[in-house]
Each structure stands twice: as structure tokens, then as C-alpha cells.
Amino acid sequence: MKMHYGAPIIVGLVIFVGALCAPFVVGMAVTKTYKQPELKMPANEKECVESKEFMREKHMQLLNDWRDWALRDGKRIYTNHAGKEFTISLQNTCMKCHISKADFCDKCHTDAGVSPYCWDCHIQPEGLK
Amino acid sequence: MNALYSLLFVFLLVLIPLFGVDAAHMKTIFGVCIPITAFIIFLLGFIYKVVNWGRSAVPFRIPTTGGQFKSFDPVLFKQNKYDCPQTGAQTFVRMVLEVFAFRSLFRNTEASLHETKGGPVVAYKSSKWLWLFAITFHYSFFIIALRHLRLFLEPVPFFVNGLEFVDGLLQIGAPTMYLADIGLVAGVLLLLGRRMINPRVNYISYVSDYFPLFLILAIALSGVYMRYFAMVDVIAIKELTMGLVTFNYHIPETIDVSFFVHVFLVSVLMVYFPFSKLMHLPGVFLSPTRNMPNDTRAKHHVNPWNDPNIKAHSYADYEKHFGPAMAEAGLPLDNPENAGAEEKA
Numbered sequence: 001m002k003m004h005y006g007a008p009i010i011v012g013l014v015i016f017v018g019a020l021c022a023p024f025v026v027g028m029a030v031t032k033t034y035k036q037p038e039l040k041m042p043a044n045e046k047e048c049v050e051s052k053e054f055m056r057e058k059h060m061q062l063l064n065d066w067r068d069w070a071l072r073d074g075k076r077i078y079t080n081h082a083g084k085e086f087t088i089s090l091q092n093t094c095m096k097c098h099i100s101k102a103d104f105c106d107k108c109h110t111d112a113g114v115s116p117y118c119w120d121c122h123i124q125p126e127g128l129k
Numbered sequence: 130m131n132a133l134y135s136l137l138f139v140f141l142l143v144l145i146p147l148f149g150v151d152a153a154h155m156k157t158i159f160g161v162c163i164p165i166t167a168f169i170i171f172l173l174g175f176i177y178k179v180v181n182w183g184r185s186a187v188p189f190r191i192p193t194t195g196g197q198f199k200s201f202d203p204v205l206f207k208q209n210k211y212d213c214p215q216t217g218a219q220t221f222v223r224m225v226l227e228v229f230a231f232r233s234l235f236r237n238t239e240a241s242l243h244e245t246k247g248g249p250v251v252a253y254k255s256s257k258w259l260w261l262f263a264i265t266f267h268y269s270f271f272i273i274a275l276r277h278l279r280l281f282l283e284p285v286p287f288f289v290n291g292l293e294f295v296d297g298l299l300q301i302g303a304p305t306m307y308l309a310d311i312g313l314v315a316g317v318l319l320l321l322g323r324r325m326i327n328p329r330v331n332y333i334s335y336v337s338d339y340f341p342l343f344l345i346l347a348i349a350l351s352g353v354y355m356r357y358f359a360m361v362d363v364i365a366i367k368e369l370t371m372g373l374v375t376f377n378y379h380i381p382e383t384i385d386v387s388f389f390v391h392v393f394l395v396s397v398l399m400v401y402f403p404f405s406k407l408m409h410l411p412g413v414f415l416s417p418t419r420n421m422p423n424d425t426r427a428k429h430h431v432n433p434w435n436d437p438n439i440k441a442h443s444y445a446d447y448e449k450h451f452g453p454a455m456a457e458a459g460l461p462l463d464n465p466e467n468a469g470a471e472e473k474a
Contacts, residue, residue, distance in 0.1 A: 003180070003183040003184050004183065004184075004185075004186070004187040004433060005183065005187065006183055009179060009180075009182075009183040009415070010183075012411070012414060013176060013179055013180075013411075016175075016411070017175075017176065020172065021172075023281040023282055023374045024374050024376075026282055026374070027281070027282075027283075027371065027374035027375040027376075028374075028375060028376070030283075030284075031282075031283045031371065031375055033375060033377050034283055034367070034368060034371035034372070034375060034377075035368070036364050036365070036367075036368050037364070053383075056362055056383075057360045057361065058360050060303040060304055060360075061303050061304075061360065063303065064302065064303035108363075108364050110284075110285070111283065111285070111367055112279065112363045112364060112367065113279030113285040113289055113290055113293055114293060114304075114305075115290065115293070117300060
């Protein structure tokens with residue numbers, strides 16, 4: 001098989017294919033098996049503001065709404081889908097039960113590669129290190 | 130009509146996973162089998178095509194130039210190093226500009242006809258719209274592809290986190306709006322609009338031009354839908370995607386059907402890629418009109434597929450050989466001595 005300018009073409013192909021296959025190599029060598037992170041659930045509270053599924057998928061939207069309602073509209077009461085009322089406050093409602101950012105929030109956020117900007121203003125529950 | 134066929138075909142492609150996952154519950158097929166198969170076809174097809182191109186004959190030097198060649202008076206006529214490269218280094222810079230900045234598109238011109246008192250006049254002016262649409266589209270696509278590494282690598286590398294931060298810099302809404310998402314959808318729509326509205330481009334557009342655009346638009350919209358509207362469970366999806374790269378397949382129950390639509394469309398793109406115009410990805414590197422220095426006047430190039438047994442026959446030798454016959458026929462000779470006896474060669 002005769003190729004013209006074969007060396008640079010093969011080098012380019014190896015780089016491209018290598019880059020595409022790198023996740024497989026990293027997955028086999030570094031990660032090995034991946035499991036969803038285990039969250040540290042609050043000890044004395046079983047129910048969150050909304051259902052587990054809702055919180056899993058839409059907590060960011062809820063927090064975003066809460067911020068707008070509390071800080072921009074002055075509305076401090078949230079009524080959930082079951083009709084129960086909560087005070088709109090990250091510090092006093094959410095963090096009352098979720099007492100550690102590192103053991104709760106960061107678990108999924110690190111894996112998902114997202115860094116929410118809650119903590120630009122708020123101080124994380126376990127305090128600043 | 131070509132655009133309509135492509136759109137209809139993409140609609141059909143969306144229906145396949147919708148029915149396959151929602152009605153037939155074939156989650157393993159759509160979550161594991163199809164994407165893995167598509168990835169293998171993509172890799173093998175890509176390699177096959179590029180190696181096949183590498184085996185084909187390369188003409189000696191056919192660069193298309195757009196600037197002044199190195200002249201007898203370099204002060205008066207300065208060489209345009211990157212539009213008429215004559216060394217390897219200059220060609221390298223030209224290729225870097227071509228690959229990263231789409232310089233050929235940047236130099237695009239538009240011809241127009243103007244009626245004047247003295248008759249019609251042709252005018253050329255710079256036209257950068259295609260360049261703008263293309264560079265928006267390609268860079269957005271590239272950033273989005275890199276950002277997806279967060280689903281395929283654990284731990285997530287620093288540059289993916291950095292990219293996530295820069296891409297979501299405006300901090301609009303939750304989940305944060307990504308600039309590249311806007312760029313990709315806008316870029317595809319602009320390229321598509323150009324194809325449909327500009328009559329000259331429309332006239333030369335086939336199904337194979339519209340289909341990738343509609344397919345990429347559908348991929349982008351399904352991704353946007355997953356992230357901003359359906360708000361799919363990203364950690365469950367990461368469990369599936371990490372299962373693919375660690376060969377430890379597992380499909381969590383909580384994944385929304387929109388994910389399977391997205392993955393199926395990407396699989397179609399991967400299978401389609403090596404056999405379509407999208408192969409301009411490796412093609413731009415292998416373009417002989419761009420990647421060769423314009424040095425035919427400085428270096429002697431031998432056609433690589435010449436038969437080495439056939440020796441060159443210069444005109445001087447030819448005239449020596451056929452001198453008497455040429456003189457007899459009354460043909461002019463450069464060297465009149467050749468009219469004499471034939472030289473024994």
C-alpha cells in the first residue's frame with residue numbers, strides 16, 4: 001500500500017483517533033467503574049420542599065425562582081405542590097437540613113462539572129475553610 | 130424540495146427513538162448498542178476514507194494563490210507570504226490560518242452587476258457573511274463537543290470546568306444559558322437561511338447539503354430541550370455514558386426519552402459523517418491547493434508516478450536525433466549543424 005505524504009497523514013490520523021478514544025483509556029485506567037455519588041441525606045428530615053424527583057431535576061430552577069421571589073419581589077412564602085408552606089431562604093430553610101455543601105451539593109456538581117454561583121454570595125453551611 | 134425532503138427525513142429519524150424507547154422500551158438498544166456501533170462505524174469509515182485519500186496520486190504542486198509571488202524586485206513587489214507561500218513554514222502559517230480562522234472564506238468576494246450610463250459594470254466587494262456564519266457555527270460546535278467530555282471523563286478535567294464557566298459567563302437563568310448553544314443554533318439557522326434565500330446557492334444545493342444542517346439543528350434543539358426544558362437527570366445520564374467508556378453498561382431508569390432522541394440523532398450523524406461532505410474535517414488538512422508551498426519555479430518536481438525507465442528527452446537531443454529528417458522536410462533547426470549526419474547515440 002503506497003501512500004503519498006503517508007507519514008504526516010498517519011500521524012494526524014493517530015492524533016485524531018487517539019483523542020476520540022482517550023475517554024475509553026481514561027475510563028479503563030483511571031475511573032474503572034462509575035457509580036452515582038452517594039449523598040449524605042439529612043438525619044432528622046425525610047421530606048424535602050418538593051418530591052425527590054422534582055428536587056433531583058429542577059432544584060436549580062426552584063433556587064433561581066426563590067432568589068427572584070425573595071430578593072426582587074419580597075415574597076418570602078413558598079407553597080409546594082402538596083400545599084405545605086415554606087419560608088423562602090437558602091440559609092434558613094435549605095441549609096437547616098443540608099448541613100454540608102461538601103457532602104451534599106458538591107457530590108453531584110463535581111461529577112456533572114457544574115459550579116453554581118450560589119456561593120458567590122452565600123456562605124456554605126459548614127463555614128469557610 | 131431538497132430542503133423539504135431533508136427536513137422530513139430528520140423528522141422520521143426523531144420518531145424512531147421516540148417509538149423505540151417510549152413504546153417498545155428498547156432502552157439498551159438506543160442507549161448502548163446504537164451509539165457504540167455508530168462510533169465504530171465513524172472511526173473505521175473515517176480512517177478508511179483518509180487512508181484512501183492518502184493512497185491517491187498527488188499532483189506535483191497545485192496551490193491556489195491569492196497574492197504576490199516572490200518577485201525580481203522584493204522592494205517594489207513584496208511577496209505575500211501567507212497567500213502565496215513559498216516555503217514550508219509559510220505554508221504552515223497559511224494552513225493554521227485556514228484551519229483556525231477560515232481565511233479562504235474570509236477572503237470571499239461577491240460580484241454584482243451595476244447599470245451605468247456607459248453600460249453595465251461588474252463590481253466585486255468583500256463578502257464576509259458566509260465566514261461569519263461558518264465560524265460561529267464551527268466554534269460553537271467544537272466548544273459544545275468539548276463540554277460533553279464532562280459526561281465521559283471522571284474526574285472532570287480542569288479545562289472542561291473552565292469551558293463551562295466561560296460558556297455560562299452571562300449567568301442567565303438556571304441551568305445557566307450557554308453562549309455556544311445560542312451560537313450553534315444561530316449558526317445553523319443562518320447557514321440554512323443562506324442556502325434557502327440566496328438564489329444562486331439555493332440552485333446548487335442538494336439533499337446532501339440540507340440534511341446535515343437539519344440533522345445538526347435537530348441535535349442542537351434536542352440538547353437544548355434536554356437541558357433547559359426537560360431538565361433531565363444529568364447524573365443518571367453520566368452513569369450511562371461512563372458505562373459506555375468503561376465497558377460496564379448500565380441504564381438507569383430515570384433517564385428522559387429526550388436523551389435517547391439526542392443520542393440517536395448523534396449516532397446518525399456519526400454514521401453519516403465519513404460518507405458525506407462533512408469529511409471536510411480531515412479534508413481541509415489534505416487540500417493540495419492549500420497545503421503545498423508554491424515553489425515550482427524554485428525546485429524541480431518529479432511526477433511521483435512517472436515510469437523511471439522512461440528517460441527525459443530534451444529538445445536539444447531530439448533535434449540531434451531527427452536533425453537530417455527535419456532539414457529534409459524544411460523544418461527550422463535551432464542548431465544548423467544538426468542537419469548533417471545523424472549522431473550515433
